[in-house]
Amino acid sequence: MIMPYAKPQQDRIQRLRAFCLEHKRMPAYSEMLNLFGYRSKNAVYRFMQKLEAAGYVRRAAPRKFAPTGRLTGSIRLLGTVQAGFPSPAEEELVDVLSLDEFLVQRPEATYMLTVSGDSMIDAGIHPGDIVLVERGGLTRNGDIVVAQVDGEWTIKYFSKRGRIVRLEPANKAYQPIVPRHSLVIGGIVKAVIRKYR
Amino acid sequence: MIMPYAKPQQDRIQRLRAFCLEHKRMPAYSEMLNLFGYRSKNAVYRFMQKLEAAGYVRRAAPRKFAPTGRLTGSIRLLGTVQAGFPSPAEEELVDVLSLDEFLVQRPEATYMLTVSGDSMIDAGIHPGDIVLVERGGLTRNGDIVVAQVDGEWTIKYFSKRGRIVRLEPANKAYQPIVPRHSLVIGGIVKAVIRKYR
DNA sequence: CTTGCGAGTGAACGAACGTTCACTATAGTG
């Protein structure tokens, strides 16, 4: 074997990842003794230094570690379906990221809404889908927005030509809306999520 | 005012939430002094006891706290669009959850794939969408699966009648596939995510 | 006025923590 110690290290990283995901915190060195199978805290100390160099953890403060997205990001991102699908045996680290960090830029301004109605179905937004809405961003033509027009909330494409704002559905059965009295942009749709089962 | 102390407490919870989201760890009591505006660690101690009683944090070990989903779940879930959209002024806590916890049941068995091809477009799965795939679950009729059939990977509806497995597209331009030689189920599609911008 | 309660201050304490030092064992290299 070329790298006889790569396996145990990957295993320890996996254990640390599991611990962080389950307990939502870093284990103390004394807990890592059991977790990693060491009997000396110095071994833990040096292992954590390697993890820091490898980007799995970072120093949050003196004497304190915090996990990075590399460690606690829960989902592995692979290529496209046609590009191939690694076998469970390979199981190599491609990239790991957290859905929260992947989808949400400003958590304090982001909301989830369940969609009802089929006015955006041609854009692949079905009834029952969940949209991630971010308040307060800059609205541009072509954005999908949650808007209150003349007192009623809808999801539509945003389109502004000159001073005329049009809210366009993605369904030929509906007509574009031109606000008569009031228009409030509740937020921009940043993502659509459909959950099965 | 009936509850003169509700506001500062909500503000402190917000600060704690922000700290946990930013640093991915609990602050120490000494850090909470600045964070909460206290000058005594005892005040911090008693405040944390209230947070524990209120379900924002839990004891991970003696002398250690861990945040609950109530605290660090980043996204607020609201009702349907038509059901109304709370104004930014209200800003009341409806429910808070983490996208990771919401979408992923078994993180170690879940992968993300980017979709190419339009064979599932009538199911609202477009090219460029991201699918969350969970390995190893029990496949049932009607599930959307990632499958390797005769050497090639695709996404299709899973359908089994007797011993005959059919992989059905959601696009009339394509034909159902009946595996000739081999069929490998790579996983079940648990969610579809489309990200804008 | 007194009593009681909630909220905060400030000091003190023991335990646990992360870090460091000295040392051992094994394997690879020239």
Next chain:
DNA sequence: CACTATAGTGAACGTTCGTTCACTCGCAAG
């Protein structure tokens, strides 16, 4: 062989942590 690097052990050290105790202040109820 000697030399070096890697991985780990075990003990010790000073710091910081969470917790506890005693006390103060303001306010509302009896």
